[in-house]
Amino acid sequence: EAEVAQSPRYKITEKSQAVAFWCDPISGHATLYWYRQILGQGPELLVQFQDESVVDDSQLPKDRFSAERLKGVDSTLKIQPAELGDSAMYLCASSLGQGLRAFFGQGTRLTVV
């Protein structure tokens, strides 16, 4: 069964360093989501892509976070510089289209020390 692939699974970084996460959505899925999830809470949308275009980045802290999906397939989320409060699970999800059922990767657990 097709899956959303994310890497790395775990990342420990020092504050003020740069960190990047990668996501490869299910083949053919035009919509890609990046979520942040703090322990004990639901996922919080950071950015949503439709193909290579950003359709919603209203909750993305743009002073330190950036996301790209240059060819409309895989995507990278970057944080620079990382802060202690960025420690969380970063989840990628994809769907055939906006508003359709989304499938998640296993996530990247980020710890900033």
Next chain:
Amino acid sequence: GQQLNQSPQSMFIQEGEDVSMNCTSSSIFNTWLWYKQDPGEGPVLLIALYKAGELTSNGRLTAQFGITRKDSFLNISASIPSDVGIYFCAGVMDSNYQLIWGAGTKLIIKP
């Protein structure tokens, strides 16, 4: 922003008991999704609902799309230890197709 009210926040149950949880909102949704998340993993889609009044089952899980299109329910029958985890509802808003999440229901089985 828009919110879904998911309840209960947590549940302690005995193995074999039935479980019910729900999500409500003041907004209208055209799709309801129910996910389960195990510790350290991403959410896994359990059931998707697309029509008001729709009742869909997946094994021991049954979910319903409320008639008003503002709520959804998830029932788990005869719970087993592997049902432990956090269950999230998510709804696709009819107005803008935005996916909105509940805060989750944590299911704990009493030893």
